[in-house]
Every structure is written in C-alpha cells, then in structure tokens.
Amino acid sequence: MNFTNFFISGVIKLKEITYKKALNEAIYEEMLRDEKVFVAGLDVGKYGGAFGVTEGLYEKFPDRIFNMPISEAGYTGMAVGAAMTGMRPIVELQISDWVTIASDQLVNNGANMPYLLMGKTSVPLVMRLPSGGYLSYACQHSHSWESWFCFVPGIKVVLPSTPYDAKGLLKSAIRDNNIVIFLEHKRLYNTTGMVPQEEYTVPIGKANIVKEGSDITIISYSFVLTKALEAAKILAGENIDAEVLDLRTVKPLDEETISNSVKKTGRAVIVQEVWKNCSVASEVSALISEKCFDYLDHPPVRITAKECPTPFSPVLENSVLPQTEDIVAEVKKLFAKK
Amino acid sequence: MDKKLSVELLTTMLKIRYFEQAAKTLYKEGQIPGSIHLYIGEEAVAAGACANLDQSDYISSTHRGHGHVIARGGDLNRVMAELFGKADGYNGGRGGSMHIATMELGILGANGIVGAGIPLATGAAFSSFIRKSGQVTICFFGDGATNQGTFHEALNIASVFSLPVVYVCENNLYGVGTCIKNTTRCQQLSMRSFGYGIEGITIDGNDVMAVYETVGKAVQKARSGRGPTFIEAETYRWGTHFEGEPDTYRDPEEVKRWKEAEPIGRFEKELTGKNILDAGEIKLLHKNIQGQVDRAVEFAKASPLPDAGDVLKYVIN
Numbered sequence: 120m121n122f123t124n125f126f127i128s129g130v131i132k133l134k135e136i137t138y139k140k141a142l143n144e145a146i147y148e149e150m151l152r153d154e155k156v157f158v159a160g161l162d163v164g165k166y167g168g169a170f171g172v173t174e175g176l177y178e179k180f181p182d183r184i185f186n187m188p189i190s191e192a193g194y195t196g197m198a199v200g201a202a203m204t205g206m207r208p209i210v211e212l213q214i215s216d217w218v219t220i221a222s223d224q225l226v227n228n229g230a231n232m233p234y235l236l237m238g239k240t241s242v243p244l245v246m247r248l249p250s251g252g253y254l255s256y257a258c259q260h261s262h263s264w265e266s267w268f269c270f271v272p273g274i275k276v277v278l279p280s281t282p283y284d285a286k287g288l289l290k291s292a293i294r295d296n297n298i299v300i301f302l303e304h305k306r307l308y309n310t311t312g313m314v315p316q317e318e319y320t321v322p323i324g325k326a327n328i329v330k331e332g333s334d335i336t337i338i339s340y341s342f343v344l345t346k347a348l349e350a351a352k353i354l355a356g357e358n359i360d361a362e363v364l365d366l367r368t369v370k371p372l373d374e375e376t377i378s379n380s381v382k383k384t385g386r387a388v389i390v391q392e393v394w395k396n397c398s399v400a401s402e403v404s405a406l407i408s409e410k411c412f413d414y415l416d417h418p419p420v421r422i423t424a425k426e427c428p429t430p431f432s433p434v435l436e437n438s439v440l441p442q443t444e445d446i447v448a449e450v451k452k453l454f455a456k457k
Numbered sequence: 458m459d460k461k462l463s464v465e466l467l468t469t470m471l472k473i474r475y476f477e478q479a480a481k482t483l484y485k486e487g488q489i490p491g492s493i494h495l496y497i498g499e500e501a502v503a504a505g506a507c508a509n510l511d512q513s514d515y516i517s518s519t520h521r522g523h524g525h526v527i528a529r530g531g532d533l534n535r536v537m538a539e540l541f542g543k544a545d546g547y548n549g550g551r552g553g554s555m556h557i558a559t560m561e562l563g564i565l566g567a568n569g570i571v572g573a574g575i576p577l578a579t580g581a582a583f584s585s586f587i588r589k590s591g592q593v594t595i596c597f598f599g600d601g602a603t604n605q606g607t608f609h610e611a612l613n614i615a616s617v618f619s620l621p622v623v624y625v626c627e628n629n630l631y632g633v634g635t636c637i638k639n640t641t642r643c644q645q646l647s648m649r650s651f652g653y654g655i656e657g658i659t660i661d662g663n664d665v666m667a668v669y670e671t672v673g674k675a676v677q678k679a680r681s682g683r684g685p686t687f688i689e690a691e692t693y694r695w696g697t698h699f700e701g702e703p704d705t706y707r708d709p710e711e712v713k714r715w716k717e718a719e720p721i722g723r724f725e726k727e728l729t730g731k732n733i734l735d736a737g738e739i740k741l742l743h744k745n746i747q748g749q750v751d752r753a754v755e756f757a758k759a760s761p762l763p764d765a766g767d768v769l770k771y772v773i774n
Contacts, residue, residue, distance in 0.1 A: 147690040157587060183587070186615065193576050193610025200580020203565055204515065208588060224576055224607075232566050235552045239560040272772050299774045 127238035132316045139308040142172045142247075143283035145289035146209060148318065150180050153207060156293060157183040158195050160211030160247075169213040170249050195221035195246070199229040202244040207293060214260045215302060222267070229275035229298045241296040245289070248279075251342055251392055252440055258428035261436075266398040268300045269309040269370040275323055276370040277301045278341040282312035284367055288320025289404050294321060304342035326373035328380065332362035335450060336380040338403055339390040340366040342374040343441055345388045349447035359454060371397045377403065378410040385416040386407055390446055416454050422446055446455070458666070462508070463724075464742070466665050469504035470721050471742060473497075473524040475750040476533060479542055480523070480554075483754065484700050489540050493554040496524035498663075501720035502627050505668025506595055506690075512568035514583075514708045515563040515594040517578035520555045521627075521694070525597055531563040535752035537543040542761035550763040551771075565594075571632070572598060572605030575624070579611040582622035582685075593679045594622045601614035601632025603646050605744070609653075612687065616653045619684035621674040623704050624650070626689045627662065633698045634706040650687030662690025663720040666727075695719075 136144070136210040150156045157180075158173060159304045164186040167174035177184040187194040191212055212218055218225070252261035266278045275297055279285040285303065292299035315343035329344070330351055341345040344365050351361040362380050366373065381387045387407050389400040407419045425439045477497045483489050484549040496503070499521075507516065507528035525538050531547065539546025539557045546552070547559040558564035560729035565581055570637075578596030585592040602608050603626060615622050628646055630637055643649055647657030660667045668690055675686035693715035697704045704712070728734040734742075 136486035185618075188610070188613055190610035190614060192607055193579075193614050194754060196573070196578035197583050197611065197614055198578020199589070200517075200565060200582075201584040202580070203560075203577065204581045204584040223570065223573060227570055228568070228577055230565065233773070234771045235556050235566060236558060236560050237547075237550050237551070240565075258486050258739045275773075415579055 133201055134316050135311050135313055136282055136311070137308065138282045138303070138310050139170060139172055141286035141314055142289055143174060143176070143305065144292070145286045146173065147176060147179065149290055149293040150176070150183060150425050155205060155207045156209065157185065157206060158209045158211065159185045159187050159198055159257055161187055161213055163277050164168055168211055170305065171381050172247070172303070173211065176292040180420045191217050191220040192224055196224035196228060199224055199232070199245050202229070202242045203232060203240045207243045209246045209247060215250035216246055216259050216262050218264050220441055225268070225274065225298060226271050229272050234273065241443040242298050243296045244298050245292045245301050245340060246249060246298065247303060248359075249299050249305050250302040250402055251306060252429045252436060253306050253342065255431055255436060257432055261429040263302055263304075264322065265300065265302055265369050267377060267391065267397060270401065271451065274298045274300060274370065275368065276300045276302070277323060277368050278304070279367060280304070280307065280341050280344045280365050282310070283314050284321050286314055287319055288323065289321045291323050299323070302341065306342045321360070321367070324368045324371045327365040327367055328362065328376065329365050330361070330363040332360040332384065334360045334454065335388065335445070336362045336384045337388050337390060337450070338364045338366060338377060340369060341392065343390055343392040346441065346443045347446055349443040350450065353443070353447050355451055357451070361450065372403065372404065372406065373408060374410065375422040377406060381407050381411045382414040385414055388420045388422055388446070388453070390422045390441055392440060393424050394426055395421050396426065398423065408449055420449055420453065422449050433454040458729060459735055460733050462669075463728055466504050466669060467721070467724060467728070468507060468742060468746065469528050470500040470665065470724070471509070471746045472475065472533065472731060472749065473500045473503065474721060475746050476527060476536065476753070477523060479750050479754055480712040481696070483540070489554070491553050491555075492701070493540065494521040494699050495694065495696045496521055497721055498715065499627055499629060499692045500524060500617055501668050501724070502625065502662045503597070503663035503689045504693055505665045506597075506625050506672040508669055509673045510593065510595065513563065515565055515573035515578065515581040515593050517565045517569035517581070517596045518558055518592070519598055520567065521573060521599070522557055523554070526557050526562065526564060527566070529564060531562055533561070534756040537753040537757035538760045541757040541760065542763070543757055545756070545760040546765045569737035572602035572607040573599060575602065575607045575611040579620060579622055579755070580613050582615065582620035583618065586618060586620050591680055592621065593676050593772055595676070596622055596624045598624070598626060598648060599630040599632065600626060600630065600637040601640070602626070604632070604640055611649055612653045612655055615685040616655050621682070622680055622685045623672060624670050624685060624687045625672065626687065628689050628691050629694045631698065631706070636706070639692045647687060655685050655687050657687040657689065659689040659691065662692035663718055663723070665720055665724050676742055699704045700740070
C-alpha cells in the first residue's frame with residue numbers, strides 16, 4: 120500500500136523533506152514530548168552529528184544533547200545504565216561498523232538485564248547507526264550489522280528506507296521500552312519524500328507492500344530496496360509482475376505480510392545489501408520455507424553481497440554489492456526454469 | 458566510634474561470612490549448580506561502602522557479588538534461593554550465583570563480564586546527573602577490571618561530566634589465576650584515575666571503618682555534585698577464583714598472612730578493646746546470624762523450582 124496516495128486522497132497535509140530531516144524532526148518531537156529522552160554521541164552537539172541528523176537540537180535542548188568522547192563501549196554502556204534507571208537515551212555512533220566495539224554492552228548487558236532482573240528494569244535505548252555501502256568508504260565504514268543483532272533475544276532491529284518511515288519508526292523506537300538498533304543508510308540521508316505535517320508514528324514490526332504484484336515477491340529493506348524497485352520496473356517490461364515488500368523491521372519480522380505475499384505469488388527473492396551467511400535473508404528464506412512450502416513454485420532465492428570485505432574502488436565495491444541487474448537476472452532465472 | 462554503626466558493620470560482615478561459608482559447603486555437597494565465586498575475606502569492602510548509601514542509591518556488582526547484595530540489605534533467603542536456582546531467588550533462577558541482583562535494592566545487575574558493569578554504573582550516575590536526583594552510584598569491580606577498556610572509557614566520561622559515582626576497586630591481587638603485578642606496570646591502581654582527573658585513594662580494604670569513612674567522604678562529594686572518586690581497597694579472597702579451582706598460583710605464606718589480616722576478627726578485637734561491644738554481645742551476634750543463614754538454607758531448599766513454562770517471561774522479541 121502506498122501511503123502517499125492515501126494521504127493525497129484525504130485531508131492530511133503533506134510536506135517534502137529529506138530522510139535526514141525526518142530523523143531530526145522525530146528526535147526533536149520526542150524530546151519535546153518526553154524530557155527523559157536525551158542524545159549522546161560523538162559530535163552530536165553544535166556540530167550536528169556526523170551526517171547532520173542532530174543539527175539544531177543542541178540549541179534547543181542544551182541540557183539533553185551530550186557530546187561524547189570517542190569511547191563507543193563506554194558511552195553505549197553508559198546509555199544502557201541510564202536507560203535502566205529511567206532515562207530514554209538515543210545514542211549515535213558515527214558509523215555503524217563501530218557498533219562491534221559497543222556490542223558487549225548491548226548484548227551482554229542491555230539485552231540481558233531486563234530478563235535477569237525479572238522485568239523490574241527495562242532498556243529503552245535507541246542506537247542510531249549510520250550504515251551501509253555504495254559509497255567507496257571501504258571495509259570499516261560500509262557494513263550494516265542488522266544480522267548480528269537479530270540473533271539476540273531482547274533486541275529489535277529497524278531499517279527505514281524512506282523519510283516517512285524514518286520519522287515514524289524513529290518515533291516508535293524512542294517510545295519502545297527495549298533496545299532498538301536503528302540503522303540509517305548513509306545513501307538515504309539526502310533522499311526526499313513526503314511526510315504528513317501532523318504527528319504520526321509507524322509501528323515497529325510491520326512490513327510495507329511498496330508495489331503490489333502477482334508473479335513473484337521481492338523482499339528487501341533499506342537502501343537496496345531502491346534497486347529492488349528498479350528491478351521490478353524492468354521486470355514489468357518483460358511481463359513479470361513483481362510484488363515488492365519493504366521489511367522496515369527485521370526483528371521482529373512481519374511473518375504475516377511476508378507469508379501472505381509469498382502464498383499469493385508462489386516465488387520469493389530476498390535482496391539484502393550485506394553478506395548472506397546467517398543473515399536476515401537466510402532467516403526470511405527459512406521462514407518462507409516453513410510457512411509457505413506448499414505454495415512455492417521454486418525455493419526462495421537470496422541475493423546478497425558477496426562474502427568479501429567491502430572494497431574501496433567503485434568497480435570492486437559494485438561487484439561485491441547487489442545491483443539492479445543482479446536482481447533482474449536472478450528473477451528471470453526463476454521464470455526461465457518454468 | 459558509634460555503637461550502632463559498629464554493630465551494623467559487624468552484622469553485615471558476619472552475614473556475608475556465614476552465608477558464604479554455608480554456600481561453600483552446599484556447593485561442595487553438590488546442592489548448588491554451576492559455579493560460585495566467594496567473597497570470604499573481602500567482607501569489609503561491601504559492608505563499609507554500602508553503609509553509606511540511601512535506599513534510592515545504586516550499586517553495580519560483579520561475579521563475586523553475594524556480599525554486595527547482602528550489604529545492600531538483601532534478604533538472605535532470596536539470595537540463597539537464587540544460588541539454588543529456585544523460584545524465590547532474587548532473579549527467579551534466571552541468574553544464579555554470578556548474577557544475583559535486584560532493582561528493588563538498586564543493584565544494576567551483577568556482571569559476569571569483568572569490567573562490563575563500570576559503564577552501567579556510570580550510566581546510572583549519568584541518569585541521576587540529568588535528573589538532578591541527588592542519587593549516588595557505587596561501582597564495585599576487581600583489580601582485573603582496571604585493565605579493561607570499559608574502566609578507562611567510563612572513568613573518563615564520569616570525569617568529563619562530574620558524575621555522582623564512586624568507583625570501588627576490590628583489589629584482591631588476582632584476576633582469576635594471574636597476579637595484578639604481572640598484568641600492569643602501574644605500581645598502585647589508584648594512580649590510574651589521576652590520568653582522568655579523578656582523585657584516587659588506596660586504603661586498607663580489610664579495615665571496615667577505613668572503608669566506611671573513605672567511601673563516605675566520596676559519597677558526600679558525589680552527592681554534592683563534586684564528581685567521582687576512585688577508591689582502591691586492598692583486600693584478599695581466602696578462596697580461589699571459583700570454588701573447586703586448585704590454588705596453584707598463590708604462595709601459601711601469602712594466603713596465611715592475609716587470613717591473619719582478615720577484616721572481621723580484627724574489627725571485633727578493636728570493638729572489645731575500646732569497650733564498644735563485649736565478648737558476650739559478639740558471641741550472641743554470631744549465633745543470631747548463624748541462625749539466619751541456617752534458616753536461609755532451609756528456605757532455599759524448600760523453595761519451589763521455577764516453572765519452565767515461564768522461562769520466556771521478561772524476554773522481549
């Protein structure tokens with residue numbers, strides 16, 4: 120379902136903003152709404168954050184925007200402790216790859232403490248992580264770590280692909296009582312889209328049917344979804360009517376939307392930017408096999424990055440990360456076999 | 458020396474001592490699953506430090522954490538039940554010896570990862586700082602934790618924001634089986650905090666009054682917004698890292714020396730010497746506490762097993 124059509128037909132006024140501004144508005148609105156919300160990260164103060172997401176917030180909330188030293192484990196753990204004692208921290212790491220440094224605090228402390236302490240504490244913490252490749256940032260600034268955190272009970276993982284979802288999901292993430300790993304794709308920050316002028320939220324755990332279709336379901340999320348949509352357009356020209364799902368949340372997965380779609384189309388490809396092994400694509404593939412086996416015309420196919428550190432040179436990087444033509448080619452194979 | 462305070466400190470230390478001795482026996486008998494890390498010999502640190510806290514304050518604890526919970530006023534029955542993995546344990550059997558903690562007592566988890574609780578405690582202090590709540594956090598950890606990055610990162614952050622936290626390092630000389638003298642060239646661990654602009658103090662961690670007074674000053678300093686303090690309390694664990702571990706790495710002479718300098722006997726001697734308590738009063742205290750621990754063991758044995766049907770309770774997916 121395309122939300123824009125819905126709003127245009129109604130009375131809700133829309134405005135066009137960037138993905139970055141959408142995130143900024145979400146933080147601003149939630150900080151106004153709840154004084155327990157604070158922001159911590161490197162350069163999040165006057166500097167405005169590495170990608171400009173917190174621009175102007177320090178001036179509005181000087182007591183709740185905190186510049187941190189380059190100590191990812193230290194301030195992530197600090198945020199877990201603050202969350203356990205009544206605050207609602209938003210942590211920004213400049214680059215998502217560095218969440219590996221902070222992961223002990225998230226996995227061994229944040230995800231465990233509510234369980235160990237019998238629900239008498241919670242960890243309402245949002246980890247904002249600028250992520251993803253297609254930018255020639257090479258192997259320590261290009262990856263996206265959703266699959267790591269999907270593995271851990273007690274952690275939710277969200278990756279919006281549009282300004283509308285970025286704002287609505289970040290607001291939901293801030294209000295959530297658990298750790299939410301919020302991966303913002305660096306290639307999306309300056310993309311624009313329509314959002315309502317009025318307040319709204321997007322629920323965590325709901326996929327979005329971006330394009331309806333009847334022949335195959337293409338399941339994707341975050342920036343690479345744009346490539347899935349390009350592929351769907353090309354495939355339409357070849358009489359393959361693809362349905363495209365944006366997962367938006369990869370933990371918990373929206374099993375219902377995924378299985379309803381695949382039961383309808385009988386075929387599924389999952390397109391993700393990162394490595395295949397033990398990944399979101401693998402999980403979705405397993406889910407489809409379990410839930411839709413009798414409806415399938417073909418086993419689910421995973422289109423992912425090659426199992427290789429993301430290289431620097433554009434020609435190398437493009438060969439590793441999934442491209443539109445890869446998706447088109449894989450989908451056509453499924454129909455050629457028939 | 459105040460009698461009420463003296464009795465309180467001695468009582469806490471005795472509770473820990475008798476509790477740990479009981480745990481040691483029960484573990485040996487196979488009645489406690491998993492592994493246990495005992496606090497015998499270090500009682501003065503938890504007792505002296507926690508006596509300075511208000512109900513609404515916080516602490517963070519470690520794998521050697523039974524003493525911290527007891528010093529925070531934990532119910533011996535529920536602590537023992539947790540060791541048994543029973544439903545009435547503070548964590549309902551979800552934590553065991555290594556993770557006994559409860560938010561009811563302001564304990565931010567007992568952390569089984571060395572140094573991992575230091576950012577959490579710093580975060581609770583950060584939370585108090587933002588909320589201007591006047592709460593103080595005492596962060597307990599061992600000598601080994603001062604070699605972890607989290608220690609250095611968290612102390613630096615606490616200093617930058619003048620957070621209301623007191624770092625109490627229980628220096629028992631050994632990180633598992635390796636002496637701290639072999640894992641750092643830093644002569645005195647309290648020197649480490651000066652690098653972050655934090656006052657560092659080394660004290661005799663087996664002198665309960667010294668712990669009480671030093672931590673007390675640091676707590677007051679933190680509460681009044683004057684920032685963190687690092688206190689290195691020199692102490693010693695009688696046992697090995699965990700129960701059942703062979704003691705191949707410590708000189709028996711060293712163990713003997715430290716046992717002679719243990720905190721309870723010397724405090725009792727001091728109290729009788731100054732006529733604050735007499736031998737009869739002390740004997741009675743021992744008897745009462747032994748009784749409490751015996752009842753805690755009975756309670757733990759009688760406590761029902763947790764319902765495996767509830768195992769997913771408190772997990773969010």
